[in-house]
Amino acid sequence: MTTTAETGSLSVEDLDPELYGQIIKPGDAEYDGARALYAGGIDHRPAVIIRPADAAQVSRIVTLARETGLELSVRSGGHSGVGHSVSDGGICLDLAAMKALDIDVEGRTAWVQTGMTAGEYAAATGEHGLVTGFGDTGTVGVGGITLGGGVGYLVRKHGLTVDDLLAAEIVTADGKILQVDEDNHPDLFWAIRGGGGNFGVATRFKFRLHELAGIHGGFLILPATPEAIVAFVAEAEAAPEELSTIANIMPAPPMPFLAEELHGTPVIFAMICYSGPDEDAERVLAPFRAITPLADMVEPMPYSGMYPPEEEEMHPIAASANMFIDYVDLAVAENIVRRIESSTALMAATQLRVLGGAMARVPADATAFAHRQSRIMVNLAAIYADPAEADRHAAWVADFAASLKQSDDGVYVNFLLDEGEERIRAAYPGGAYERLAEIKAKYDPANLFRLNQNIPPATG
Incomplete structure (x- = not known):
């Protein structure tokens, strides 16, 4: 060479x-x-x-x-x-x-190389009736989603992905291969649980596994009236922690089981994952079904069923924004519907994820992910095809986000785009950013790992 x-x-x-x-x-x-x-x-x-x-x-x-x-x-x-x-x-x-997976069925742990995808991991561990929670997309690599925190279908029941991270193998900027956990390099172990790829290359993770024979999951499509949106969020907040939901308010896609006159009208495309006892499923899901679904595809399935096959050639161009809000009342819901209807994008969507539960019981300073008390995570997106339209759709997203702003200034780093240092700092409130900068200076003083939501090493 x-x-x-x-x-x-x-x-x-x-x-x-x-x-x-x-x-x-x-x-x-x-x-x-x-x-x-x-x-x-x-x-x-x-x-x-x-x-x-x-x-x-x-x-x-x-x-x-x-x-x-x-x-x-x-x-x-x-x-x-x-x-x-x-x-x-x-x-x-x-x-x-790098997709090697070693499952300890009796010990309820798994070592996995970080090139494996969330869907592949869920399918393999599911064969043993075991699960670790990741996000909502099967093709995401376990390396990237874990380093940012991991907010997914089991977030209320078992917390973030990093809450089930027990140890990691990390290659640092000097080429050293470190084994990190609560006792070995605990500062680095804290940092990689939400601090992104700033500190090295994660090559293997050791995860805790939970017993889960199956779930009741799939999607409900509901009319996106303001009243239905408010009701859905309220029921998601009141539901047992075994239930996690992702509500996408968007124009109805041209699905064959939806009446043609509904195509393009605002709907709640809701992903449902109930991981509690089978005998309680109907009772827990009843309040959502009472909102009068236009389509109901929630049924018993393995957890891996939440990660259906994806189109390999799907490469959407989107303007987007991430934020946290405290509540969804009628005024907020009316604003969401109005904004979705005003978009000129191929597809506009507002995604609402009710948080809380196990995630919220972890102290804010226990991991680099510090948004433990955030109540609802919001993603806004405008998908388009013509790059010449980028500014128009970015302005729509920015105005929409400003209109939704409440008291929570945070942002989830895994959904952050190229938005500048201030927004990166917002991903790490309560002194987390400064703590991460000190750890960065220790393990990567020259900022070799800078192609990320970068936290420069502290100086002085």
């Missing part, structure tokens, strides 16, 4: 696969597929994509990036909304080949 640190160059042709893993270069048949991201409109072209098989190869890639000065990106599932998963002109460390 030939490298020149002063110019930040390297001879890709000289990289040895036995040392680094699979080498994918511009012009290779796999290159375009390997650099593609879930989000559309991003066309990053890395100098090289390297797929390691283990932590030792990850360490060599990290050292390569440090010595050449080339920008380093780390890709788990490729779901970064701003393209952080793939460096434009640098080195992309792609964890796609």
